[in-house]
Amino acid sequence: MDKRAVDNSNIIATNNDACQCKLYAIERGYWNDPYLKILAGSIQQERRTPEISLGYYVRVHGVRYLIEKFIKLTNNDCQIINLGCGFDTTVFYLLDNENLRFKHFVDIDFEEITELKSNKIHRLPSLRNKLPMDNKSLKIPCGFHSSLYTILPADLRNTTQLDNQLKLLATNSIIDFTKPTLFLSECVLIYMSNEHSLNLLKYLSQTFSQCCLFLNFEQINMNDRFGEIMFENLKQRSCHLIGMESCQSLNSQCERYKNTNYTSSFCLTLNEYYKKYLNINEKRRIERIDGGLDEKELLEQLFEHYCFSWAYRDENNLGLNKITFE
Amino acid sequence: MASTVEQDLTEKLETSSLEAAKHEISIGKEAADMIKAQANEAFKNGDYEKATELYSKAIEIHPDAILYSNRSFAYLRREWYGYALIDAKKALEYDSRYIKAFYRRASSYMALGKYTLALSDYEYVTKACPNDKDATMKYEECKKVVTRIRFEKAIAVDESSKSVANQIELNTMIVEKEYDGPHLDVDGLVTKEFMYAVLPYFESQKKLHKKYAYQIILQILTLLKSLPTLIDITVPKKHKFTICGDVHGQFYDLLNIFALNGPPSEDNPYLFNGDFVDRGSFSVECILTLFGFKLLYPNHFFLARGNHESLTMNQMYGFEGEVKAKYTAQMFQLFTEVFNYLPLSHCINNKILVMHGGLFSKDDVTLKDIRAVDRVKQPPEEGLMSEILWSDPQPQAGRSESKRGVGLQFGPDVTERFLKLNNLEYVVRSHEVKQEGYELAHNGKCITVFSAPNYCDTMGNKGAYITITGDDIRPKFTSYTAVPHPAVRPMMYANQLSMFGLM
Numbered sequence: 036m037d038k039r040a041v042d043n044s045n046i047i048a049t050n051n052d053a054c055q056c057k058l059y060a061i062e063r064g065y066w067n068d069p070y071l072k073i074l075a076g077s078i079q080q081e082r083r084t085p086e087i088s089l090g091y092y093v094r095v096h097g098v099r100y101l102i103e104k105f106i107k108l109t110n111n112d113c114q115i116i117n118l119g120c121g122f123d124t125t126v127f128y129l130l131d132n133e134n135l136r137f138k139h140f141v142d143i144d145f146e147e148i149t150e151l152k153s154n155k156i157h158r159l160p161s162l163r164n165k166l167p168m169d170n171k172s173l174k175i176p177c178g179f180h181s182s183l184y185t186i187l188p189a190d191l192r193n194t195t196q197l198d199n200q201l202k203l204l205a206t207n208s209i210i211d212f213t214k215p216t217l218f219l220s221e222c223v224l225i226y227m228s229n230e231h232s233l234n235l236l237k238y239l240s241q242t243f244s245q246c247c248l249f250l251n252f253e254q255i256n257m258n259d260r261f262g263e264i265m266f267e268n269l270k271q272r273s274c275h276l277i278g279m280e281s282c283q284s285l286n287s288q289c290e291r292y293k294n295t296n297y298t299s300s301f302c303l304t305l306n307e308y309y310k311k312y313l314n315i316n317e318k319r320r321i322e323r324i325d326g327g328l329d330e331k332e333l334l335e336q337l338f339e340h341y342c343f344s345w346a347y348r349d350e351n352n353l354g355l356n357k358i359t360f361e
Numbered sequence: 362m363a364s365t366v367e368q369d370l371t372e373k374l375e376t377s378s379l380e381a382a383k384h385e386i387s388i389g390k391e392a393a394d395m396i397k398a399q400a401n402e403a404f405k406n407g408d409y410e411k412a413t414e415l416y417s418k419a420i421e422i423h424p425d426a427i428l429y430s431n432r433s434f435a436y437l438r439r440e441w442y443g444y445a446l447i448d449a450k451k452a453l454e455y456d457s458r459y460i461k462a463f464y465r466r467a468s469s470y471m472a473l474g475k476y477t478l479a480l481s482d483y484e485y486v487t488k489a490c491p492n493d494k495d496a497t498m499k500y501e502e503c504k505k506v507v508t509r510i511r512f513e514k515a516i517a518v519d520e521s522s523k524s525v526a527n528q529i530e531l532n533t534m535i536v537e538k539e540y541d542g543p544h545l546d547v548d549g550l551v552t553k554e555f556m557y558a559v560l561p562y563f564e565s566q567k568k569l570h571k572k573y574a575y576q577i578i579l580q581i582l583t584l585l586k587s588l589p590t591l592i593d594i595t596v597p598k599k600h601k602f603t604i605c606g607d608v609h610g611q612f613y614d615l616l617n618i619f620a621l622n623g624p625p626s627e628d629n630p631y632l633f634n635g636d637f638v639d640r641g642s643f644s645v646e647c648i649l650t651l652f653g654f655k656l657l658y659p660n661h662f663f664l665a666r667g668n669h670e671s672l673t674m675n676q677m678y679g680f681e682g683e684v685k686a687k688y689t690a691q692m693f694q695l696f697t698e699v700f701n702y703l704p705l706s707h708c709i710n711n712k713i714l715v716m717h718g719g720l721f722s723k724d725d726v727t728l729k730d731i732r733a734v735d736r737v738k739q740p741p742e743e744g745l746m747s748e749i750l751w752s753d754p755q756p757q758a759g760r761s762e763s764k765r766g767v768g769l770q771f772g773p774d775v776t777e778r779f780l781k782l783n784n785l786e787y788v789v790r791s792h793e794v795k796q797e798g799y800e801l802a803h804n805g806k807c808i809t810v811f812s813a814p815n816y817c818d819t820m821g822n823k824g825a826y827i828t829i830t831g832d833d834i835r836p837k838f839t840s841y842t843a844v845p846h847p848a849v850r851p852m853m854y855a856n857q858l859s860m861f862g863l864m
Contacts, residue, residue: 049864056863064508082676084855090863222864254862264850265862325677333817341863 043145043190045274046226050121050148053222054078057095060088063324066095070124073162074155085325086334090341092321093305093313094221094252097343097360099128101250102217103135104358109215111136116216118191118235119223120144122152126184130165139183139210143197146177146188153179153186173207185209191223192231194238201242215246215353225253225278229291232278236295240348248347248355249297254282255304255342262340285342292346299356300346305338312360393423400431409438426456433465442472460486467499476507525694526582534572542569549576551656559653560619563612563646566847571688574649578695581652584659585702591732592663594632594709596831604632604715604827606791606799606810607667608651610641610679613846614814614824615650621841622826625654627661632707634791634810635667635717635750639678640817642853643846645687648696666703667717667791668750668767671740682854701737705749712786712834719752719790719807720771720779721745722760728783742767753793754802754809773803780806786834789827798825798840808836815843817851 054075061068062078065088102125106113117123120142129135142152156162156179169182179186185204189197204210218239224232239249256262257279266276281287285302292300309318349355400415416432433448449466452459463482470479483500490496536544543558545551559569596602603622608615623629637651638644654662668674675681675697684693706716708728720726726745734745741747751768755761758772776788787806794816800809814824823840 052864062508064505082673084677084852087863094863333819336819337862 043147045272047145047147048272049222049226049274050144051075053091054122056083056087057091059083060091063088065089065092065321065324068124068128070127070162071122073159074122074124074152084333085322086337088325089321089334090305090337093309093338094341096313097305097308098219098221098250098252099125100360101343101345101358102129102219105215105217105248105355106135106137108354108358111138112214113137114139114141114210114214114216115219116141116143117219118143119220119226120152120186121148123221125219127162127165130183137183138214139185139204141204141210142184142186143189143191143200145190149179149186149188150177153177156186173203173209175203180209191235192227194234197235198238198242212243213245215351216243216248218247218249220250221252222254224251225276225282226274228277229280232281233291233295236291236297240296244296244348245350246348246353246355248345248358249292250343250345251288252341252343253288254279254340255288255302255344256284256340257282258284261336265340285344288342288344289346292344296348297346298348300344301359302342302344303360305341305343306335308343308360309334309338389423393419393425393428396422397428397431400435404431404435404438409435413439424455426452426459426462428452429455430459430462430465433462433469437465437468437472440472442469445469446473458489460489463489464496464499467503471503471506476503476510479503480507525691525698526579529575529579529691529695531572531575531579534570534575536570536572540570542567543573544570545573545576549573549580551577551580551653553657556650556653556657560616560650563643563650564616568687569649571692574688575692575695577649577652577656578692578699580656582695582699582702584656585699585704588702588704589732590704590734590736591706591708591728592704593711594630594663594707596630596710596829598830598832600628600630600831602630602632602709602829602831604634604789604810604829605812606634606825607636607669607794607813608633608641608647609636609669609813609816610638610644610647610683610851611813611816611843611846612641612643612646612650613844614812614841615647617841617844618812618824618826621839622828625658625662627658630658630661630663632663632665632709632715633812634665634715634789635703636669636791637664637667638680638683639669639674640851641813642679642683642849642851644680644683663707664703665707665715665717666700666705666736666750668740670700670703672697673739677855679852679855686854701739703736705734705736705746706731708785709829710831710834711784713789713829714783714785714787715789716749717790718748718750718768718792719754720775720788721748721752722769724775724778725782726779751792754790754807756802773806776803776807787836789836794820794822795825796822797838798823799827799838810838814841 054071055078058071058075058078061071102115115137117125121144126140126142129137129140166181166184173180175185175187177188187200189200191197201210205212236249239247266279269276281291288302289300347355396415396419400412400419403411403415412435413432416428416435420428420432429448429452433445433452436445436448445465446469449462449469452462453466456462463486467479467482470482480503483496483503486493486496487500542562543555545555562569605618625631633651637648651664655664669678681693684696706714708714730745736746740750748768751763753763753768753770754776755770755772758774760772760775761770763769780787787808789808789810791809791811793809793811795809795811798811798814802809810825810827812824812826815821823842825838825840827836827838829836
């Protein structure tokens, strides 16, 4: 058996976990998403504590908020590349919103995942009909292509492979390396070594050097008891948080952007986001869904260990510094 | 609406003259309208039987969407939901866009428990009338119900199934000779010696043999079944009585209470006011200890239900996981059954009322009402039982929506009126963690007692208990800090994905 395949399966399994938790939260009414169920199937019927649902809610909404800002700032003349996308449904969310048009959206993940995702989209009209098809029929093995949306298989630790795939799209005028591009990475970098993640960051900032924004959602402040416990828990599942080093502090998150040619970077914990930037009525609504919050402290502890961090290059002075929470 | 009538018309036109036909129709409609007016009047007066009769008459003469829809409404009022549904559907046959008919159909569906069908009707109405607040509200409510029910169905223990108790075969459980813990004899009678042996056994993290655990739980089931929902306690003059709040699986802190205040006995009675399990990872030891003492001193040891003595809470916050890990899934089912029988409230010397959560959304609640509550169920989302288990006091007068999403918040005036109506001195409740382990609110009339110190190993609070005597019911408070416990973290047995964080 291919050794790489064995190594990846545990990372690939995290997609399943994320989907289970998200589907539960959606079922409970934290937010709406008719597409995830179609892609990810049904969930194990097991009760989960509200802290996790709230965490996913914040993750989904925080990321979407910044995506929307990016699209508006670039006047819809932008590209979005979702790294380690799993069964994420952001593209469908954007397509459903007239104000959130974009030039192209690319989902990238291991071929095991992209194959599944592509097949589902091909087979199911409820998904396929959302995606306008152009005349260019580009055949992507284990992938998918349409006028606005492409699914590319790639191992993000292999920048040569990634480069080949992206160049394929560029030569076919599907993407443009000089166009403003937003990279999304949700709980992705921590599963690869620092060397790999730095390589990836550098490759992206060089290739899209004109105008790009890298948006990361990930663990942080991991050098405490909570971090230890999470690390151990996941290790028992053969899931190794080998990229932990960059997740030690706000500083370490930002350092790596500085070292890979991004001009500015920002970072804030979910706690900060939850306290400062979430609408109070929304907060009330979501806190009541699972029979009320039994104890706020546990939520705060979880939220102290996750962050949004982002960095950008803005050679054209579009004003990417304006992309922040308000 | 006119289209079907016109079809009738066309037929008539073929057989009779235009004039005659027109004449017939107008007479028919007028007559029907008159009867309809009478029917509407009857409806307004609440005479739904008469209203249906009259609508039926009118329908015979000149049926249309409005008449069917109105009759549907009258049937709804009479709770004849089947007929109401038929009429609503009929109305829509006559006019497929008649909004009121959608409403009626939705109401019928709701009453018949067909929530998903009701939902799509409400959805139609909200789309057709986006500004109609009532429609939007009904839609949202219905959506909530649909979501909840779908989910509850998926995870519910089938409550109509045979009691688990009957399926437990104690005879087949052999106690191995290697077992070095305390034993119960064949009739399972809990003795003082047994309790004094089981506490240190639990303390060294050993497991009571499952046969004895089952014996205890089964006996408790029988005992609790005999109890009323509100229990009257008489504390004689000069005699002591202790009230404790939430314990939440913190067994070592429970032992500490017994060390500070003396172990339970006929001279040292206790009341534990709910939330015995969940969060802390020694919930099994706590509940077996409390059940053991209840069996040993049935008239001097009291247990009230908390919101955590329920299925959904146990599934989320660790008790189910712990029971499954230490014993079996079947035992957890038995616990679920047993918790349903826990009394909801205690009244001490007719002066102090004790319950886990708090007071009510209405002013006229009496002790009689509490006694009459059918408690043998999972806590419902509303009503007296829900409020007893979930409410919280608030500083400002009046009532507000609970921040928890269940129950309500009640002010000092609510407490005052309740005490006056029921001739009581004060209320004791638990349910909320407090820094000193207790808190006086509402001019000392609403007291919170919480007995789990350093809650979840993170809160740093003290625990507390209240003592009174039969002749002096003014509360005395004792606060204490947490004692060390073995390295088993809180929520150790809760849903695993919770422990991996966000992925």
